[in-house]
Amino acid sequence: MDYEIPAGTGMFLQAYAFASNPAVHVRIDGGGWVDFGYGIMPTGIGAPVVDAVDVAVVGPRGELDQALVVASKSWLPHRFRSETGWFSNLKKHLGHRVEVARNALSAAAKALVSTKSDVSSSPASLDEVPRHWGGEQYQRLRNARGLSLLDTAELASDLDSSLPPVTKDHIHRLERGATPRVPQLVERLDAVLGADGRTCTAEVTDIQSAGRFTEVTFPTYWVGPVWVQFLRAGQAENDSATLLWSPWHKRLTISDGVVVTTRRSEPSMPPLRVELASGWRVHAGVGVHPRAVDVNEGWGLISREVGFPVLSYYFSVVEQAMRAPRRDS
Known part of the structure; x- marks a missing residue:
């Protein structure tokens, strides 16, 4: 959605979410900053409050998402699995609530299907980065x-x-x-200070190796961006690695010195496990790393069994939409 922010006052945009930890991206043309929170905005707050549903635009979709295609052939509920026009059939059940179902099914399908990101050609450097802002900032x-x-x-x-x-x-x-x-x-x-990692790039020291797995423990309180740098001893050839944050995993093609970043979404998350081939090791830390490649997209469930509660939740959203009274206009 696009919206013009009134000069000098700012604005509040209120939206509604039904899935856990949705990714929200905001781009501001010009100077400014954004804070995020939850709850209902009170009246008389001193700045405009805009309901996202009034200005949101659902973009055109020329073809199905690849994750949905995979899901429709393998594990969607049986009532749709054997039908080539399963999504058209779903529309008939849902009427104008089709976007609710599409979002839930797409999230569930993508949760299962892990994509591999090739970051091997990304700029890499072993130069140190500033550990923190410093000074009066x-x-x-x-x-x-x-x-x-x-x-x-x-x-x-x-x-x-x-x-x-x-x-x-x-x-x-x-x-x-x-x-x-x-x-x-x-x-x-x-x-x-709620800076979401923008004031520091601090390396963590609690890194333990056990065979092909390396376990990285981040500060218990940390919520925000984390980074991992892949380092190889000897001949520097591209290789594969996997980030495992149960019940999620993300596959990568890496090269010596490359840095990737993802997010730690809540304090209760377990340590990050990194699966590496022989000869590789990692450095890791918290905060915004200036050379890191964003790999937040394309994570998948380690298995349907491990992620069953996640999938059950998504499908419960679809079921509720199907059972709700249909809207004819």
Whole structure:
């Protein structure tokens, strides 16, 4: 959807979601920033509130999504599996609710079908990247959030009680350009300030190898972008790797030094497992890596059995749409 933002005031766009962790992309032509949240916007908030359904446009679809084609031939409910015109039949059942079903079925099909991304030709470099913003940018963001030094320190300390607490002095020194003196200071500040990884590119140290698998443990509180860099000892030839974040997996074609990024969507997620061929190792971290290739798309379920609750949820949405009263206009 496209919408013109009023100058000087900004706007709130309210939408409705039925699937967990949907990916939302916003592009602003010109300067600005975007925050995300959930709940119903109150009246009299001081800025326009726009209902997304009033301005959303469903784009034309010349052909079926490939994931839907695969799903229709293999595991869609039996009532549609054996029919070549299964989607047309689905339309007859749903009437004007067809987009609800299409979205649910497409999400379910894509969840099962993992695509392979070739990132081997992406720019790679072993040069170090800045670990954090540094200096007064932290202070400006903290002030914009309406947080005092003490508030920020307390919120950062509460994120992980196993780490040394953050003090006002730690943050004050960082804002004045000093080197952080407490573990995971910039990572915790990024989380408290709601910066979604844009203030730091911090490497994690909890990486364990076991055979062809490498396990990466990210900070328990972290929600946002994470990155993995693939490194090879000896002859640098392209190879395959798989990211496994149960119940999801993503297949890759990699080269020496390439960096990929995806997202950790909730604190309860298990460690990331990386399946590698012999001779490969990884570096990993949190935050926005300037050379990382986005591989958020194309993840699939490790198996239908492992992901059965996910598939059951998607199909429950379709079933509810089928049983709802039909709309004739």
